[in-house]
Amino acid sequence: MIPLYDRIQELKAMYPDPRSAVMPALQLAQERHGGWLPEQAFREVADALDLTPAYCLSIASFYDMFRLEPVGEHVIEVCTNISCGLNGAQQVVEAFASELGLGAGETSGDGAWTLRTVECLGGCGWATVVAVNNRHRLHVQAADVPGIVAELRGESA
Amino acid sequence: MSTPEIVFAGSGGGALTQIADYEAVGGFAALAKARAMTPDEVIAELDASNLRGRGGAFFPTGRKWSFVPKPDRIAKPHYLVVNADESEPGTFKDREIMLRVPFRFLEGCLIAAHAIESKHVFVYIRGEYEQEFEVLVAALEQMKARDLLGDVTVVVHRGAGAYICGEETALLESLEGRRGQPRTKPPFPAIAGLYASPTAVNNVESITTATAVIELGGAEYAKLGVENSTGTRVFSLSGNVVNGGNYELPHGFPLRDLIYGVGGGIAGGRTLKAVIPGGSSTPILTAAEVERVTLDFDSLTGAGTAIGSAAVIAIDDRCCMVQLAVRVSQFYEHESCGKCTPCRVGTRWLTSILQKIEDGRGSQADMDLLLSVAERINGKCLCPLGDSDAIAVASYVDKFRDEFQAHIDEGGCPLHGSSSLDHVLAPVAMHTHHHAREVVPL
Numbered sequence: 001m002i003p004l005y006d007r008i009q010e011l012k013a014m015y016p017d018p019r020s021a022v023m024p025a026l027q028l029a030q031e032r033h034g035g036w037l038p039e040q041a042f043r044e045v046a047d048a049l050d051l052t053p054a055y056c057l058s059i060a061s062f063y064d065m066f067r068l069e070p071v072g073e074h075v076i077e078v079c080t081n082i083s084c085g086l087n088g089a090q091q092v093v094e095a096f097a098s099e100l101g102l103g104a105g106e107t108s109g110d111g112a113w114t115l116r117t118v119e120c121l122g123g124c125g126w127a128t129v130v131a132v133n134n135r136h137r138l139h140v141q142a143a144d145v146p147g148i149v150a151e152l153r154g155e156s157a
Numbered sequence: 158m159s160t161p162e163i164v165f166a167g168s169g170g171g172a173l174t175q176i177a178d179y180e181a182v183g184g185f186a187a188l189a190k191a192r193a194m195t196p197d198e199v200i201a202e203l204d205a206s207n208l209r210g211r212g213g214a215f216f217p218t219g220r221k222w223s224f225v226p227k228p229d230r231i232a233k234p235h236y237l238v239v240n241a242d243e244s245e246p247g248t249f250k251d252r253e254i255m256l257r258v259p260f261r262f263l264e265g266c267l268i269a270a271h272a273i274e275s276k277h278v279f280v281y282i283r284g285e286y287e288q289e290f291e292v293l294v295a296a297l298e299q300m301k302a303r304d305l306l307g308d309v310t311v312v313v314h315r316g317a318g319a320y321i322c323g324e325e326t327a328l329l330e331s332l333e334g335r336r337g338q339p340r341t342k343p344p345f346p347a348i349a350g351l352y353a354s355p356t357a358v359n360n361v362e363s364i365t366t367a368t369a370v371i372e373l374g375g376a377e378y379a380k381l382g383v384e385n386s387t388g389t390r391v392f393s394l395s396g397n398v399v400n401g402g403n404y405e406l407p408h409g410f411p412l413r414d415l416i417y418g419v420g421g422g423i424a425g426g427r428t429l430k431a432v433i434p435g436g437s438s439t440p441i442l443t444a445a446e447v448e449r450v451t452l453d454f455d456s457l458t459g460a461g462t463a464i465g466s467a468a469v470i471a472i473d474d475r476c477c478m479v480q481l482a483v484r485v486s487q488f489y490e491h492e493s494c495g496k497c498t499p500c501r502v503g504t505r506w507l508t509s510i511l512q513k514i515e516d517g518r519g520s521q522a523d524m525d526l527l528l529s530v531a532e533r534i535n536g537k538c539l540c541p542l543g544d545s546d547a548i549a550v551a552s553y554v555d556k557f558r559d560e561f562q563a564h565i566d567e568g569g570c571p572l573h574g575s576s577s578l579d580h581v582l583a584p585v586a587m588h589t590h591h592h593a594r595e596v597v598p599l
Binding site: 014015016017019020021022023024026027058059062063064065066080081082083085086087088089090093104116117118119120121122123124125126127131134135136 | 234243244245246247248249252277283284285286287288312314315316317318319320331332333334335336337352393394395396397401402403433437468470472473476481484485488491492494577578579580581582583584
């Protein structure tokens, strides 16, 4: 695997100002650190871009997709905005909660699952939208939830 | 009725993700045509088409391009920035455009770059659109292999979850590697945008449509649609309809025909209560008003609302309007960037007051307070995010005042236990964009 520092240099070259690479660099660092940004990740990104770790943290703390705490191997994000809400998103959230034994916003003790409710995922006409590890599943109903969980458990096994 | 396809033309309901398939339906003819024209001639075609911005503000695209100074006037690189940060609740058209006709979109980017004499294109795509990002990158690779880019570089830059970055100056801040907070205007992006250089910022659908404008000719394009709202529009239909989805239709299409015809009517045989016509920021329409309006700028403006991002959300009779207001307000509260106090504090107040009314703890004074807070947000910030909350909530009160009043008179929600939005959870465990102090609920 190409070292993170070198990959960030490639990202830097895409922009007139290296600062512009901070978001893609943080995205990459997050992938390399198991889906979240520990303190070390900020030092690595800062070093590669000649910024300070504090500056990098100020960017990460602004955007929802940067995670400042560890997440599970599988991250389940249920959209509960207007159109999904009108089409049973809350029942979908509750089905995941009962299937996984987790509340919204929680990560399981074994590090396998994170369940979150999120703002509009941009799939309103195909409600309810659930992002499973960033891939969107459309038209999800509460009855589909056990199947989705079983499928993901199978992938991990 | 037969409807002309402009944006999705040639896709036959599928996706044109292979360059040969796109060329087989006439792809890149418009680019060749535009490159044989002068930048001013391209802009003149856009002016003739009266294409207006599809992101929500409906600003004429040709005029926007004409505001970018000629390179000899400002000797800095010129930039085209495409806003693909689609995040307005109800809106999901740009993702389908990028998935199904990525080449028509990228062709439009190159045409726009030619018109504003730019060699640098940045596409800022919302972070949640991972698949769309991959489709665009793959399409670009195919275009590079054909040497279609010439001396133009196209960078697809991923956002990371912030509705505010759909606001053009917040987007530019974000693209420069900063927190996505709106800038003071002026200067406008056309003069001092990305890296303080001349910049045009356009929506994905506007850019994709520009390809068709050049292909057809501006005057021909302007024959579609209605006066002041030319051409087709990709309407995002969602909510309690049978067939949610994106539908490309001419401007001027009756709203009731979208819902009851194309959309298959209200799901479960229930009745329509209200419609949000242009994304969550636009004032709501009652079922009776729906019968009278058409989907274009003049008709919707005349009805006191806006065409916005053309995102139509149908709401059936089960929904409690106070719960809807709470949920909409939670969204704006969460998405406030925190820069302007009326928005940062006001959106939180609106949510708290609405929740109090929903819970049956509201008094008559809270109704006055609610509208007073809305008034104190409206027009007092750098960008319209706070206004969107204030205007939407005020419209729910205006159109459904009896229902708000019933919550106060009955000391609780009349629809509790049966409303479609009962107990819907606002996002938890997402960080807010600002770090306001914890506020004790009212």
